[in-house]
Amino acid sequence: MSRPPRLARFLIRLFATRRRNEAYLGDLDEMYAERASTDGVRRTRRWFWREALGSLPTYFRDNLGWRFNMFKNYLKTAFRALKRQRGYAFLNIAGLAVGIASALLIWLWVQDELGFDKFHAKAGAIFRLERENGGITSPYPFGPALAAEIPEIAGTVRVGHPGVLLVQAGERSFYELSLRAVDPAFLKMFSFPLVRGDASSALSHPQSIVISWDMAAKYFPGQDPMGRPLTVNKDYVLTVSGIMKNPPLNSTLQVHFLVPVDRMEDLRSTKNYWKNMNRWDLGAFQTWVELRDPAAAPAVGPKISALYDSHTEWNRTPWTLKPLTKIRFSLTKSSIYLFSGLALFILVVACINFMNLATARAAGRAKEVGLRKVVGAFRRNIAAQFYGETLLTTLLAVLAAAALFLLLFPSFQRISGKAIGLGAVIGWRFGLGLLAVVLLTCALAGSYPALLLSALQPVKTLKGEWRAGARSASFRRTLVVFQFALSALLLIGTGVITRQVNHMRMMNPGYDKDNLITVALRQETSKTYPVLKETLRGEDLVPGVTAAFQMPMNNLMKETGTRWEGIDLETQPYVFYDDVDYDYVETMGIEIIAGRSFSREFGSDAGGAFLVNEKMVRQMKLAAPAEALGKVLSSWNVTGPIVGVVRDYHFLPAANVIEPQVISLGREKLAYAVFRLKGGRIQDALSRIKAAWTKVNPGHPFEYRFFDEDFDMMYRADERLGTMLKLFSGMGVLIACLGLFGLTAFTASRRTKEIGIRKVLGASTPGIAVLLGKEFLVWVAVANLIAWPAAYWAAGKWLERFAYRPAFGWWLFPAVGAGTLVLALATVGYKAFRIALSRAAEALRYE
Amino acid sequence: MELLTKLEEMVLIAVLRLKDKAYGIAVYNHVAGLTGDRPAVSSVYFPLERLVRRGFLTAVLGDPTPVRGGMRKKYYALTTEGIQALRDNRSLTEKAWRGLGGLKPKPIKD
Numbered sequence: 024m025s026r027p028p029r030l031a032r033f034l035i036r037l038f039a040t041r042r043r044n045e046a047y048l049g050d051l052d053e054m055y056a057e058r059a060s061t062d063g064v065r066r067t068r069r070w071f072w073r074e075a076l077g078s079l080p081t082y083f084r085d086n087l088g089w090r091f092n093m094f095k096n097y098l099k100t101a102f103r104a105l106k107r108q109r110g111y112a113f114l115n116i117a118g119l120a121v122g123i124a125s126a127l128l129i130w131l132w133v134q135d136e137l138g139f140d141k142f143h144a145k146a147g148a149i150f151r152l153e154r155e156n157g158g159i160t161s162p163y164p165f166g167p168a169l170a171a172e173i174p175e176i177a178g179t180v181r182v183g184h185p186g187v188l189l190v191q192a193g194e195r196s197f198y199e200l201s202l203r204a205v206d207p208a209f210l211k212m213f214s215f216p217l218v219r220g221d222a223s224s225a226l227s228h229p230q231s232i233v234i235s236w237d238m239a240a241k242y243f244p245g246q247d248p249m250g251r252p253l254t255v256n257k258d259y260v261l262t263v264s265g266i267m268k269n270p271p272l273n274s275t276l277q278v279h280f281l282v283p284v285d286r287m288e289d290l291r292s293t294k295n296y297w298k299n300m301n302r303w304d305l306g307a308f309q310t311w312v313e314l315r316d317p318a319a320a321p322a323v324g325p326k327i328s329a330l331y332d333s334h335t336e337w338n339r340t341p342w343t344l345k346p347l348t349k350i351r352f353s354l355t356k357s358s359i360y361l362f363s364g365l366a367l368f369i370l371v372v373a374c375i376n377f378m379n380l381a382t383a384r385a386a387g388r389a390k391e392v393g394l395r396k397v398v399g400a401f402r403r404n405i406a407a408q409f410y411g412e413t414l415l416t417t418l419l420a421v422l423a424a425a426a427l428f429l430l431l432f433p434s435f436q437r438i439s440g441k442a443i444g445l446g447a448v449i450g451w452r453f454g455l456g457l458l459a460v461v462l463l464t465c466a467l468a469g470s471y472p473a474l475l476l477s478a479l480q481p482v483k484t485l486k487g488e489w490r491a492g493a494r495s496a497s498f499r500r501t502l503v504v505f506q507f508a509l510s511a512l513l514l515i516g517t518g519v520i521t522r523q524v525n526h527m528r529m530m531n532p533g534y535d536k537d538n539l540i541t542v543a544l545r546q547e548t549s550k551t552y553p554v555l556k557e558t559l560r561g562e563d564l565v566p567g568v569t570a571a572f573q574m575p576m577n578n579l580m581k582e583t584g585t586r587w588e589g590i591d592l593e594t595q596p597y598v599f600y601d602d603v604d605y606d607y608v609e610t611m612g613i614e615i616i617a618g619r620s621f622s623r624e625f626g627s628d629a630g631g632a633f634l635v636n637e638k639m640v641r642q643m644k645l646a647a648p649a650e651a652l653g654k655v656l657s658s659w660n661v662t663g664p665i666v667g668v669v670r671d672y673h674f675l676p677a678a679n680v681i682e683p684q685v686i687s688l689g690r691e692k693l694a695y696a697v698f699r700l701k702g703g704r705i706q707d708a709l710s711r712i713k714a715a716w717t718k719v720n721p722g723h724p725f726e727y728r729f730f731d732e733d734f735d736m737m738y739r740a741d742e743r744l745g746t747m748l749k750l751f752s753g754m755g756v757l758i759a760c761l762g763l764f765g766l767t768a769f770t771a772s773r774r775t776k777e778i779g780i781r782k783v784l785g786a787s788t789p790g791i792a793v794l795l796g797k798e799f800l801v802w803v804a805v806a807n808l809i810a811w812p813a814a815y816w817a818a819g820k821w822l823e824r825f826a827y828r829p830a831f832g833w834w835l836f837p838a839v840g841a842g843t844l845v846l847a848l849a850t851v852g853y854k855a856f857r858i859a860l861s862r863a864a865e866a867l868r869y870e
Numbered sequence: 871m872e873l874l875t876k877l878e879e880m881v882l883i884a885v886l887r888l889k890d891k892a893y894g895i896a897v898y899n900h901v902a903g904l905t906g907d908r909p910a911v912s913s914v915y916f917p918l919e920r921l922v923r924r925g926f927l928t929a930v931l932g933d934p935t936p937v938r939g940g941m942r943k944k945y946y947a948l949t950t951e952g953i954q955a956l957r958d959n960r961s962l963t964e965k966a967w968r969g970l971g972g973l974k975p976k977p978i979k980d
Contacts, residue, residue: 046894046931046941047912047915048941049942049943050894050895050898050911050943051911052941054898077912078910078912
């Protein structure tokens, strides 16, 4: 026997409310059965559907009219409730608004981080060739060999970074860092679309250069750059053959000029050194690999290593493929987790608060519920009313949050150091997220009053027998404990991070970073550097002039090519390498603990000499620094004795362990001139150096940087993290306090009569304040005890990545404990005292 | 006196005729048989419920039967007011028609 269509039946059930009696449905079913036997099933089904749809218009006419009237009533009641308890309502809405706004800001930040490099059409299939130890440079011939010999690889692109270059177009000339020498396939692998020119041929001519939109405007304002000449490093005249869109802000590759890859040989600032690019034992390029099947990456890695080893024995560290989309993530992973957690924390605390206060506010409305039931409301009507009211307050909070968000957004961008485009992030996912937050908050905050109050028996509430709060006390206590535990956790976390950042900034780096300036040397100015040094010799204002290949904090030259007697090649020992001029150690203020510094008095130094640090001595398996003296090192085509040992200094950012370092005396690769200025006479010293510079290097601008500013820059990221954390934990604590304030007020108002009676019987004002407040204080203390172990664990995890840490700040725990207690005391105390001070007669007249 | 619409009148007559078997479908079938139309089933419920509200009909739920999947039938019966209203409306109709004879159509002359 056939049955009526289920969906149609469901519709009838849903919409035919006025006749929601079983008789109607039963009649239809009976009729269905009857018709089905005479008219056939198909016609009957159609008939049944007509019946179902036919009931819709009446439904809308009859039902919605009534619903609209009831809705108006609910709305009115809701606004009256808000108005009557204006203070609570404000706390309620403000707390949630602050929470949502904070969470939104963090969410934007996280989205921006996670979206890095995803805009490339082939993002999922692009990998960077890396060493297993994290090195990212590979030899010039490697890429083409890979593409030719490994079938899984669809294509490779080499990207060379020639360093700082002087770029000129007519009158306009600037130093540029964003020029890359790339294979022509670059424009096909990466999605940097060309606005002008043809992607397949733009880089095929050796004289071609592709520039970004920004650079087109910078060098050729108001003109069409296509086909115009652009001079690089004075010697090379290139022709603009394409204009590409600016790389988006969330791109790891920030490139504004592209030239064909073989130009690298000409453009490299330390030219002599890279005479033969085609060597396998020289890593100067990044190689990007596109796989046919991204899933094959782990299997391709060993093949790449095998191919490499068949060409050279130079460095046997295995190669791996790192996905493009993971490059940024691997750098900011911990911050992403931290802030996602934080956003969740804040949102949860705000929701709890909201829920708490909403519950408290609703509890006073038992009588209203009773009366509604008496005049005919069903339980579901009451529930719908409370859910609706919660939705209303939530929406108000969302509006307030949106306003707050727009207000905070500019300063947030500044603090986070990001130029987040709102449009790029706010899409359907954002809307969905917001909707989820609203609905979840509603469900959580609305359920308590909706389910509990709607179940009340009208008689009891109207007689006044039901009293709010008796059953929810332990629940509410749990909530207070939870949010204060979270707040304490945040505060301790903030303290730990701030301490660590300060520690790194204040730590003695092992040299004197103050009153030091650096000037980047370009191709020509590096040639005149010896003259400049000679000019300033003996100058009182400038006690030290030297030069180096790399400055501390920015030492990236990690290599495995250095050899010494007794080296154990199996362990692949690596060293950090630097090239410096005479007087480097003296100018920087690095301490020599054995031997001597480089010196002109020893003519042999010029032919090859090294300084090493203590770590290097240990790596050479020598017992004492003095033993290293005279041992012969060979590194980068230089062979010579170790003439001195320096005390370990921080040439890497202070988060890292000090690694073995080899410093060679060389004059070819000097990239920075370093000047020590006389303390207290900085300006005079600067003008003296400038005068000398202008005389020696006419036409070259004197662009200097204070080293201590660069030094601080290294900690900018951690500092930003600290600032953001401070901001948001402040918000979290604020929200928790708002919640506590509301709760105290609520408890107090419930106990007005009790307080009145106590006062009449002679209780003192402080006594009553203590009576009201002590409960919360106990719970705040409990919250702290819960938070401490969690905070200890989390802080330990975070601190792991820092090699040098301050002594663990145990005092943070009691300090945060005391702090939260004081805050809680202030919050509770204020309200408690006001209640306690009120006149007993008034208290007793309540009702 | 209380005026009835034609549909209400038909429904009341149907309930009168069906005696103790007057439930939704039976009434619907009766009315549909008179007019020859088969409108939506729900269209008969509106007059039925309106008549209950106006006090011309009473409704009683019957016992559940397995035929309708356990759904009970709702039986309708005329109240004295209902019978009175039917009577009034009938005499009203007759009064209104009086003297019009067989209502023979007269052709219209040009």
